[in-house]
Amino acid sequence: MHHTPRKPNRRALAAVIALLLAAPFAAAQAPAASPGPDDEAPTPQSLDAIIVTGTPAAQTKLESSVSISTIGVEQIEQSAPRSTAEIFRNIPGVRSESTGGEGNANIAVRGLPVAAGGAKFLQLQEDGMPVLEFGDIAFGNADIFLRADWSLDRIEALRGGSASTFASNSPGGIINFVSNTGEVQGGAIGLTAGLDYDSFRTDFRYGGPINDQWRFHVAGFYRRGDGVRDPGYTAEDGGQIKANLTREHDGGFLRFHLKLLDDRAIGYLPMPVRVTGTNRNPRFSGFPGFDPGRDTPHSPNFLTDIGLDGNNQRRRTDIADGMRPKSTAFGLEFQRAFDNGWTLDNRFRYADTDGRFVSPFPAEVDDGADIAASIGGAGARLVTAGSAATSPAYTGLAIREHLFNTEINDFGNYANNLQLSKAFDSAGGTLDLAGGWYRSRQNIDMDWVWNSYVLALDGNDARLLDVISATGQRLSTNGLYAYGVPFWGNCCTRSYNTKYVIDAPYLSLAWSNDRLSVDASVRRDNGEATGNYAGSVQVANLDVNGNGTIEPTERSVSTVNNAAVSPVNYDWGYTSWSVGMNWLASDDLAYFARASRGGRANADRLLFGVVRADGSVRSEDAVDLVDQVEAGVKWRWEGLDLYLTAFRAETEEQNFEATNQRFLNRTYLAKGIEIEGAWRSGAFSVNGGATWTDAEISRDQISPANVGNTPRRQADWVYQVTPAYAFERWTIGANVIGTTDSYAQDNNALVMPGFVQTNLFADWRVTDALTLTLNVNNVFDEFGITESEEGAIVDNAANIIRARSIPGRSTALSLRYDF
Numbered sequence: 001m002h003h004t005p006r007k008p009n010r011r012a013l014a015a016v017i018a019l020l021l022a023a024p025f026a027a028a029q030a031p032a033a034s035p036g037p038d039d040e041a042p043t044p045q046s047l048d049a050i051i052v053t054g055t056p057a058a059q060t061k062l063e064s065s066v067s068i069s070t071i072g073v074e075q076i077e078q079s080a081p082r083s084t085a086e087i088f089r090n091i092p093g094v095r096s097e098s099t100g101g102e103g104n105a106n107i108a109v110r111g112l113p114v115a116a117g118g119a120k121f122l123q124l125q126e127d128g129m130p131v132l133e134f135g136d137i138a139f140g141n142a143d144i145f146l147r148a149d150w151s152l153d154r155i156e157a158l159r160g161g162s163a164s165t166f167a168s169n170s171p172g173g174i175i176n177f178v179s180n181t182g183e184v185q186g187g188a189i190g191l192t193a194g195l196d197y198d199s200f201r202t203d204f205r206y207g208g209p210i211n212d213q214w215r216f217h218v219a220g221f222y223r224r225g226d227g228v229r230d231p232g233y234t235a236e237d238g239g240q241i242k243a244n245l246t247r248e249h250d251g252g253f254l255r256f257h258l259k260l261l262d263d264r265a266i267g268y269l270p271m272p273v274r275v276t277g278t279n280r281n282p283r284f285s286g287f288p289g290f291d292p293g294r295d296t297p298h299s300p301n302f303l304t305d306i307g308l309d310g311n312n313q314r315r316r317t318d319i320a321d322g323m324r325p326k327s328t329a330f331g332l333e334f335q336r337a338f339d340n341g342w343t344l345d346n347r348f349r350y351a352d353t354d355g356r357f358v359s360p361f362p363a364e365v366d367d368g369a370d371i372a373a374s375i376g377g378a379g380a381r382l383v384t385a386g387s388a389a390t391s392p393a394y395t396g397l398a399i400r401e402h403l404f405n406t407e408i409n410d411f412g413n414y415a416n417n418l419q420l421s422k423a424f425d426s427a428g429g430t431l432d433l434a435g436g437w438y439r440s441r442q443n444i445d446m447d448w449v450w451n452s453y454v455l456a457l458d459g460n461d462a463r464l465l466d467v468i469s470a471t472g473q474r475l476s477t478n479g480l481y482a483y484g485v486p487f488w489g490n491c492c493t494r495s496y497n498t499k500y501v502i503d504a505p506y507l508s509l510a511w512s513n514d515r516l517s518v519d520a521s522v523r524r525d526n527g528e529a530t531g532n533y534a535g536s537v538q539v540a541n542l543d544v545n546g547n548g549t550i551e552p553t554e555r556s557v558s559t560v561n562n563a564a565v566s567p568v569n570y571d572w573g574y575t576s577w578s579v580g581m582n583w584l585a586s587d588d589l590a591y592f593a594r595a596s597r598g599g600r601a602n603a604d605r606l607l608f609g610v611v612r613a614d615g616s617v618r619s620e621d622a623v624d625l626v627d628q629v630e631a632g633v634k635w636r637w638e639g640l641d642l643y644l645t646a647f648r649a650e651t652e653e654q655n656f657e658a659t660n661q662r663f664l665n666r667t668y669l670a671k672g673i674e675i676e677g678a679w680r681s682g683a684f685s686v687n688g689g690a691t692w693t694d695a696e697i698s699r700d701q702i703s704p705a706n707v708g709n710t711p712r713r714q715a716d717w718v719y720q721v722t723p724a725y726a727f728e729r730w731t732i733g734a735n736v737i738g739t740t741d742s743y744a745q746d747n748n749a750l751v752m753p754g755f756v757q758t759n760l761f762a763d764w765r766v767t768d769a770l771t772l773t774l775n776v777n778n779v780f781d782e783f784g785i786t787e788s789e790e791g792a793i794v795d796n797a798a799n800i801i802r803a804r805s806i807p808g809r810s811t812a813l814s815l816r817y818d819f
Contacts, residue, residue: 160630241258504526592634683726
């Protein structure tokens with residue numbers, strides 16, 4: 001069964017067509033193509049590479065006093081990523097749990113917690129501006145709205161350090177997608193097909209100078225397929241266009257950015273997993289007909305949800321929408337250096353963003369008879385949906401599914417960053433002064449209306465199951481047994497419409513001479529939250545499906561309590577600072593150190609249970625602060641570039657997790673060592689990194705028994721390495737991602753075993769312009785889990801847990817033509 005493609009946005013298509021028609025015409029009048037970078041240009045991993053993220057001015061890695069990694073296009077391709085979050089696994093110090101599909105990843109930096117999902121202490125940016133102001137909006141994580149394609153020039157990843165003072169809500173770091181801006185004329189088109197899974201993708205890019213003053217770049221992709229786990233229907237369908245146009249002028253430039261994202265990608269939630277052994281030495285496996293490394297609870301028999309919307313009106317949801325981001329973003333960059341030495345920089349970004357997140361969550365996996373009895377009482381049984389009540393009972397394992405159905409009405413945001421800077425001669429060196437003002441607004445307007453179903457535990461053709469009472473009465477319809485989630489106390493029907501406005505002035509001073517640089521920066525974030533929210537209320541005898549009959553599922557219906565809307569009206573403020581130094585002991589050796597304090601304002605996760613009746617919140621709940629220190633060495637020698645950084649971070653955490661209705665109020669302490677290196681010798685190259693982290697829960701106001709325990713899912717070691725060898729027309733290599741053991745939950749009972757995932761790649765340059773690439777992701781079909789809903793099992797018994805697992809082996813073949 002295949003989903004009918006949506007009609008394209010006409011205005012978006014018109015803008016794209018205009019860009020594509022204009023680009024070849026402009027290029028035809030441009031001068032001859034530039035020769036491109038020479039052989040001595042630094043690689044992205046080199047200490048000579050220029051960085052722009054989290055610094056007042058561009059500088060080399062060797063000269064900077066921050067920990068930052070750069071990932072180039074070639075390195076991205078070699079890691080064979082199947083999502084944006086899989087790229088992040090190759091950044092030292094970053095723990096990216098990339099098992100949610102195209103988005104919805106949990107991303108942490110240097111032991112900072114991922115207590116409730118998303119990227120709370122990390123900001124994801126495009127060209128220096130945030131994709132979303134908050135990276136952990138429930139069912140709207142920032143990575144859902146971020147796609148990696150050929151518009152990229154590189155990714156810069158800053159950990160800790162000055163991220164606190166050069167961006168709001170990002171004390172853990174910044175990951176910045178920096179666009180290709182068309183300095184070198186040329187383009188490419190590529191086709192990628194899954195060899196052992198159904199997927200086909202087309203990528204393209206083109207750019208270059210138009211004349212002496214103007215240049216452009218446009219790129220994008222479209223793909224369609226089932227995804228790496230076959231759900232039995234077309235689960236991925238959509239794409240993106242990104243373009244920029246630059247006008248050079250004396251002392252600077254003016255640049256326009258455009259992004260059109262309209263995508264649909266399946267969202268993977270926890271899979272049923274069988275566990276035997278003990279908590280300390282568990283053994284994981286699948287079930288007859290269900291492989292948690294390859295299958296998914298999605299099904300072609302479960303593609304439509306009939307229920308209510310946030311206004312309690314009847315709606316029909318296409319479950320195949322999955323993660324459905326739609327965003328039109330416009331950006332502007334302006335730089336001008338004046339004759340008196342001052343330089344003005346301004347960046348602006350506006351995004352009109354909405355969409356949906358819909359995916360089945362296994363609230364319970366159990367014997368079918370037990371689930372039937374829990375819904376319909378003693379003697380109840382399950383039958384295939386739509387069959388006669390007298391049909392034979394289903395006797396296998398069943399899943400009680402809560403359909404996470406959230407409507408993203410408005411995630412629109414804008415941000416503007418104005419900066420003025422000047423360099424002065426001072427005390428035998430140079431004093432760089434930079435000051436600015438950042439202002440942003442983030443809308444968070446969402447409706448959660450979830451329903452409950454029963455499905456058979458099977459592969460990609462799972463049956464919906466109806467509940468039949470002992471007296472023969474049908475208690476469910478097409479698998480739907482409740483409008484709401486009574487198994488969780490009908491907790492999660494809700495609607496909210498909030499706005500978050502931030503003003504943040506900042507100041508940076510940096511002094512440097514030939515060997516020593518010292519910098520200090522400060523930022524003051526002031527924010528205001530306004531809006532309203534409404535929770536759930538049960539309504540008796542509501543004819544949801546409109547057939548004129550009150551059915552068993554309609555006797556008690558969860559609705560949004562719009563008659564009792566609560567206000568949101570509070571503000572917050574906090575000061576961030578960062579002080580660092582870098583000493584060049586020689587031209588190839590540098591030492592650096594830094595101390596920082598930063599904050600993160602809490603947003604939507606405070607709404608249900610923390611916001612007071614008058615709309616206010618306690619100051620300690622509004623903001624979580626992070627204190628960090630780091631020190632390290634950077635060294636290069638005969639083709640080797642090496643980082644070694646020691647770090648320590650203390651973190652506050654206020655949060656709420658939807659899947660277990662749990663609030664958190666904690667402090668964490670983490671310390672560790674981060675290693676990153678790259679080495680080239682002739683045709684051989686290798687780059688990689690490793691992070692050792694010792695983390696603990698140092699305070700827990702809600703669950704004091706957790707104090708001293710290791711935070712859930714925090715491994716001692718996370719590492720990655722990519723060796724490659726280039727022949728005359730061949731390049732072959734491997735990308736290895738690994739983690740040691742970690743605990744499933746904060747009680748430190750159930751161990752999640754470490755695993756090593758190996759990805760292979762091979763490029764064959766058929767001609768100078770044509771390249772054939774083979775990528776094999778998870779070549780050894782390793783099974784590994786990144787999170788578990790359950791924190792303990794019964795030792796030496798057959799247990800069922802719900803866990804997110806890495807996908808099994810998948811192979812893709814790509815053909816690329818450069819021109």
